[in-house]
Amino acid sequence: MCPIASGAALQQTDAELMSRVQAGEHLALGELYDRFATRALRVALAVCRDSESAHDAVQDAFVSMWTSRASYHPTRGSVVAWAMSIVRHRAIHLARLRAVVARREGGTGGLERQPGPEDLPSDFAARAKEKELAQLLVRLPPAQLQVIQLGFFDGLTHQEIAQRLALPPGTVKGRMRLGLTKLRSELDTP
Secondary structure (H helix, E strand, C coil), X not given: CCHHHHHHHHHCCHHHHHHHHHCCCHHXXXXXXXXXXXHHHHHHHHHHCCHHHHHHHHHHHHHHHHHCHHHCCHHHCCHHHHHHHHHHHHHHHHHHHHHHHHHHHHCCHHHHHCCCHHHHHHHHXXXXXXXXXXXXXXXXXXXXHHHHXXXXXXXXXXXXXXXXXXXXXXXXXXXXXXXHHHHHHHHHCC
């Protein structure tokens, strides 16, 4: 691709690129892939829990985006939301499929990984920690809670959070640091 074309592509919005994809331009899909691939991989990894499956899910998702490009309607949401939804659904499908295959091939191998009675106290302890963390999160100031939720639960980078909230990246990092420090100190106190 020539430098002038790639510079123009960087200035195009996601919606403009998607219009080009819907018009049948393969290069526009490649440009969307370049924009979304890192985020898509994070979404797929969160579901699949292994790199190979996550990469396969992302590839399948982008193929699906191409074949179902006519199904995108801007009135239903942003291009990135549509794309990440497809990635997530592909990752779930692939993870379920691979789990079924593993069970068939492994026979009772999954039983060995099931928690035994001696593991139940650790499971209760983990659930108690999750509940405690949820209670601590709601006690954070709204600005700190918002950046932590976007960063850890939605998988956004500091830069993406800054863009979404129209804040300087330093402000986002500061709020994140303050919120995490408060959570850490609360979790560390007996």
